Amino acid sequence: MAKQHSTTESPLPAAHSLAAEVADLRLLLGQRDAEIATMRDEAARAAARQHTFLALLVRELRNPLAPVSLANTMLAKLPEPSAGLLNVHAVIHRQVQHLSHLLDELLDAASLNDGTMTLARSPAPLVALLRRALQTVQVRILERHQQLQLDMPEELTVHADPARLAQAFANLLVNASRYTADGGIIRMAARAHEGRAVVTVADNGAGMAPEVLAAMFDLFTQGARAPARAEGGLGVGLNVARNIVELHGGKIVGASDGPGRGSVFTVSLPLWSGADGTAAAAGRAAPPSRRILLVEDNLDANDTLGQLLLAEGHSVTAAYDGIAGLSLARTQVFDVLICDINLPGLDGYELITQLRRTAGAHIPFAIAISGYARPDNRTRAIAAGFGQYVVKPLDIDALLALVASEAVTRFIAAAGNAR
Known part of the structure; x- marks a missing residue:
């Protein structure tokens, strides 16, 4: 007797297989999406760490540049400097400026690429x-x-x-x-x-x-360098x-x-379609003498900057930490405060904040100095009570001009009228 073969089969096996494949693909896509999200988060954290590292690196390299630059400025101000000394001064000046420019480029690149740079247009x-x-x-x-x-x-x-x-x-x-x-x-x-x-x-x-x-x-990114080219760059x-x-x-x-x-x-x-933005420069009066409180924990920077200010006819009182600086600011009368931000004991932000809150203690104009050049550091300093924020290494001519400026004179006069 011939065997009979069953023709009964499970319904729509292809549809079941397709549904399983779709489910697997959805699971795989979900896993890939989660991996991509994780990678994006890791990339964002890495970018933030890189920016923080660059800012710290630039600050730590700027700090030793500041006393070097100030000491070099004093070399040129020595009475009757020799031609050799002036040549040494010029060499140091060029190299300090070059290193400062490289540091600025690093920080600017980071600020521009993470969108934190602001413009004063x-x-x-x-x-x-x-x-x-x-x-x-x-x-x-x-x-x-x-x-x-x-x-x-x-x-x-x-x-x-x-x-x-x-x-x-x-x-x-x-x-x-x-x-x-x-x-x-x-x-x-x-x-x-x-x-x-x-x-x-x-x-x-x-x-x-x-x-x-x-x-x-x-x-x-850099192009091919000529073998004889001595100078480098960061790209x-x-x-x-x-x-x-x-x-x-x-x-x-x-x-x-x-x-x-x-x-x-x-x-x-x-092109700008409005009125021309140029204006004639006003004549300058003779530089006034200011009573200055200088708070800087770097001994060399404090000493050299103090000597340069004294040479301009200002009186200078020095402090080397935030607590001593705040005590002097509360007990003596000053026209201008020049204060480092990263101070031991009490940082510059807290110093100016506490000073502005102290009844009867007031310095008309305060200048923050710092190795950090990020816009948010500048914004924080101004919000705390500083009138200006200057980045190290200091442009000493610009700083001296600011201290002696008519704008600072107006702040001092206004403070005197208010007393």
Whole structure:
């Protein structure tokens, strides 16, 4: 008898299999989404750690630069300095400025890339910004006997943060000089085009290969270095320049016909349509004498800055920690407080906060000095009660000018009238 075969099968086996595959895929996608979210969180934490590390690194490197810079300033102020001494002073000054510039670039790059940099914009003549940028790199260009060709009309005005936009153009000029041979040519030109200011920085230097062009604005990216070039760089200058230009509503592009054929960078910015932002400078009175309380825990920095202030005709009382500084501020009369932020015992923020809360104790104008250059540090200092925030290494001429300024005189006069 022949065997009978059953034809009964489970219903829709393909549908069950497909449903299982879909469920597995959904589970896999959920796992991938969770992994991506975790990776994003880790990347954000890593970026935050990197920024914190960079800020700390810059501050720790700036702190020893401050007394070096101040001591070097005193070298030039010695009576009848010899030619050799002045040469040593010039060398130290250049190297301090170079290191300070590298530190500023690091912190600026971090601030720009995490969106914490803020601008103080006002109408500004474009030619003044370009000349300010040129002053930054003039010594470098002269030392390398490079030819600088300029075409800068006077009438263009932009709405800009003058210091930041000048920094962007200086970075472009530094880049052009760095990758152009001694005796090479650098051209800077500005013109108006369809309601925008267009600035070009061109050179006949090393040029760029296509793969370099594609990544030229990325952080820590550099072109090929000439074997004879002694100076280095961090590879952040073009990134900083691009981000500053974009913060101003502008655009920057770079082009090159290839290695050995030079480069051209073109910046386009909106023209300011309002009134001209320039104003005549007012005449200055003779520098007044201030009663200054200097609070700085670095002994060398305190001593050298104190001597420089004394040489300008000011009276100086020194304190080396926050507690001693606050005690002096409460018991003596001063016109100006110059106070480091990172102090032992009581930091600068707390010192000024407590001083402003103390009845009968008042210093009309307070200047914070710090190795941190982040905008939030500046904002916190101003909110606590400081009138100005100065980053180390100090520009001593700018600090002395601030102390003797008419603005500070008005603060002192107002405080006197209120008593």
